[in-house]
Amino acid sequence: MGNDKTNMIVAIALSLVVLLGWNYFVAAPRVEQQRQAALQNQQAQSQAQPPGVSPDGVPSPAPKEGGPAAPVPGTNPSAPEPRDAVLARSPRIRIETPALSGSIALKGGRIDDVKLKGYHETVDDKSPEIVLFSPAGTETPYYAEFGWVGQNAGPLPTNDTLWTASGETLSPGMPITLSWDNGAGLVFRRILAVDDKFMFTVRDEVENKGAGAVTLYPYSLVSRWGKPHTQGYYVLHEGMIGVLGNDGLQEYTYDHLAKEGAYGGANTKGKAWSNVTGGFVGITDKYWAAAAIPDQQTPYTGAFTERTDGRTQVYQASVRADGRSVEPGATLASTQRLFAGAKEVNTINAYEKNLGIKQFDLMIDWGWFHFITKPMFRALDFFFHLFGNFGVSILVVTAILKLFFLPIANRSYVSMAKMKAVQPEMASIRERYKDDKMKQQQAMMELYKKEKINPVAGCWPVLIQIPVFFALYKVLFITIEMRHAPFFGWIQDLAAPDPTSFLNLFGLLPYAAPDFVHLGIWPIIMGITMFVQMKMNPAPPDPVQAQVFTFMPIIFTFMLGSFPAGLVIYWAWNNTLSVIQQYVIMRRNGVKVELWDNLRGTFRRGAGKNAAAKS
Incomplete structure (x- = not known):
């Protein structure tokens, strides 16, 4: 049992090393490879776009047997414009x-041109605004469409239909009505409204002025042409997303969707859920999303599809309600919504609450540990509104967590202090029973019992930090509120790595440092605090473990160099608070703090090895 505490800490540390090492040496190169492949594919498409490729080529949700046909696909220019x-x-x-x-x-009635005010491509406010939607015919079409499919209804609105508008500008409190007469007894009207954030409300009406009844099926869809570049991290979902009634959350990556069975037409694969009520379907990026939201009380069929035409993929999330008959002289209405914008936490939550959209908060990928990540974000957001800086908020929340776990940490550090106080007796036992490991362990156990020492108590501070570390990493990685959030000095984006690098002396030399060795000022500060924290305790008796502990701060320093700056700041601050806390507890328990002695011993050993090597 003498080495149980050390072994457990080493096991935890090595597990973290494996996880972080995987991200640094495997995941990051894979993401870069995917980015280069996406760039090459994009360049190839722009140089030689195959004729007949159409972002409109995905059929609407497959109708029931005997139901209406899918909308006729449109056409796209042979080359993007x-x-x-x-x-x-x-x-x-x-x-x-x-x-x-x-x-x-007005031609087609699509919502296909949307930019996000207040969100820019870089931290520079003069950089271009984020473009969410683009029309068919561009390099990367992405749009929302509403309409009807039906039987024996005569001409229905298509992508070529020219609508008449009641006004020139759609703005909050000023809806626009589009209208079109099919010349066969049906008059179509579309009332469009938008709020002050990211929600469109679309009410489609059909007035039957003909002599016979018709059956119509309302639909809405979000369509994206071309596979976008994705981050490729397991902690983040990008692709198709939806909550489909009692089937709950459904997430499909672009690659996963391509592996589904045939659905709805030639070269089309996908997955459908029939007769569901409540929820939404859409396409999500890291920070932005578009979602078709049906009436929450009306049953519908929801579907995710991927259509391949040559080297082009078209991804579509769609909903279609059941058919309804429109008698002569009657009017049929269908109200649906479209979310198109930034995944702001408070905005998403407000839509779920005020509009009754089932589980709309799952649009943000809180993950399996949402019971930790959500409270973590709420705490950070609260102190952000108090201090106006998310970096300061991280420091405050870290200090509060330290206070919250103070009783557990105190017991751990007290036990560690007692362990340090009996080091001479432990050394004597090891020497006395060096040839009999069983008696050595028994003597150690008796010593622990006599001094009321828990040999594994020192592991608790490390174990407690793991879920907090993960929750903060998740919040920094997925929430748009952290994007381009500044701290102080050179940190202008807490969600991005520290931009400085030791390879160009932190910006003093006039050249850019390579990305594959990214080590800024804050990771170095974190490494120093970790090194000091480890030197608060005596070195493990096992030489191998001692070497692992010596090199661990160096390994973590390089690994965290590519992590979000906010996470590195948290770790450095947490280490600093731990050093102060442990120092106070050791002094209260009458244990000598051998920090400076351990530091001097480390450097003396290093100097001794160098001298021996020279001789």
């Missing part, structure tokens, strides 16, 4: 809100 040129081809109504700008095409 500049975004502004495509937007100019169709008459449009403007979208202007505090959070969004863009336009809606």
